[in-house]
Amino acid sequence: MEGPGSGNNQIVDAHVHLLPGKLSEKVRAFFHEHIESELAFPLDHATVLEMLAGSGIGMVWSLPYAHKPGVAAGLNAASAETARRFAGNAVQVVGGATVHPGDSDTRAVVREAREKYDLKVLKLHCSVGDFEADDPRLDGVWQFVGERRMPVVVHLGHAVSGRTAASELEPLHRLVNRFPLVRVIIAHCGHRAGPQALDLVEQYPGIYADLTPVVTEPVEVPAGRVNKLADKLLFGSDAPNTAIGIEECLAHIRSMGLSRAAEAAILGGTARRLLSEVL
Numbered sequence: 001m002e003g004p005g006s007g008n009n010q011i012v013d014a015h016v017h018l019l020p021g022k023l024s025e026k027v028r029a030f031f032h033e034h035i036e037s038e039l040a041f042p043l044d045h046a047t048v049l050e051m052l053a054g055s056g057i058g059m060v061w062s063l064p065y066a067h068k069p070g071v072a073a074g075l076n077a078a079s080a081e082t083a084r085r086f087a088g089n090a091v092q093v094v095g096g097a098t099v100h101p102g103d104s105d106t107r108a109v110v111r112e113a114r115e116k117y118d119l120k121v122l123k124l125h126c127s128v129g130d131f132e133a134d135d136p137r138l139d140g141v142w143q144f145v146g147e148r149r150m151p152v153v154v155h156l157g158h159a160v161s162g163r164t165a166a167s168e169l170e171p172l173h174r175l176v177n178r179f180p181l182v183r184v185i186i187a188h189c190g191h192r193a194g195p196q197a198l199d200l201v202e203q204y205p206g207i208y209a210d211l212t213p214v215v216t217e218p219v220e221v222p223a224g225r226v227n228k229l230a231d232k233l234l235f236g237s238d239a240p241n242t243a244i245g246i247e248e249c250l251a252h253i254r255s256m257g258l259s260r261a262a263e264a265a266i267l268g269g270t271a272r273r274l275l276s277e278v279l
């Protein structure tokens with residue numbers, strides 16, 4: 001008998017942001033300033049999780065992100081607290097960690113997140129934090145996450161719109177060649193450079209992608225390639241800061257005409273496998 005949120009047939013939403021109060025309000029204010037559309041979720045964590053549970057989500061990866069040096073350790077502590085708060089809930093919250101290249105000891109921040117707080121996923125946000133994924137100050141981090149097989153969700157684009165240009169995928173070549181053990185998940189499948197992001201997923205064993213929409217825009221990728229690469233693709237909603245509701249988000253994946261196995265991988269299999277391999 002499996003406990004709540006542990007069923008293997010339940011959907012994993014691998015891109016959610018349950019941020020601490022003040023920060024979540026700041027992020028929401030940013031969205032109100034930059035987009036016209038109504039957002040699909042309120043900020044309250046319990047309500048967001050209830051809405052996701054209603055659509056069959058059994059697990060979320062909650063990804064914090066540091067916009068400046070010095071705040072990551074506090075965000076990581078808060079992330080662990082959020083995961084604890086909802087333990088036993090219908091939706092299991094997998095706490096994510098973050099780090100900023102300007103932190104005084106980046107490796108120590110991530111090591112503490114993994115060892116003290118038991119956080120299993122790392123998030124890097126290159127536009128919010130204003131850096132490149134292969135920033136040399138993150139070398140110790142890449143070394144560490146490679147050894148511990150921690151998946152790292154990276155938002156590579158620098159545009160305020162949340163979009164990524166093909167040229168912004170470039171640092172990944174250097175990164176995986178220097179740190180072949182890393183598991184990088186390209187957030188939003190590098191939208192609007194989705195096909196080029198899939199090229200990287202295909203080319204490198206350590207590169208994955210999530211199919212999370214960008215505010216109002218679903219990721220545009222050819223279904224045939226998604227079908228073929230499904231074991232390296234993850235589902236994500238970006239709740240609560242998205243205009244696309246969870247049902248619409250799921251319908252987008254389900255309307256692609258994927259094989260059952262491919263759909264199952266994207267809606268949870270890939271995410272669960274990555275998590276199970278973390279040391």
Ligand SMILES: [Zn+2]
Pocket residue numbers: 015017238
């Ligand atoms: Zn996001």
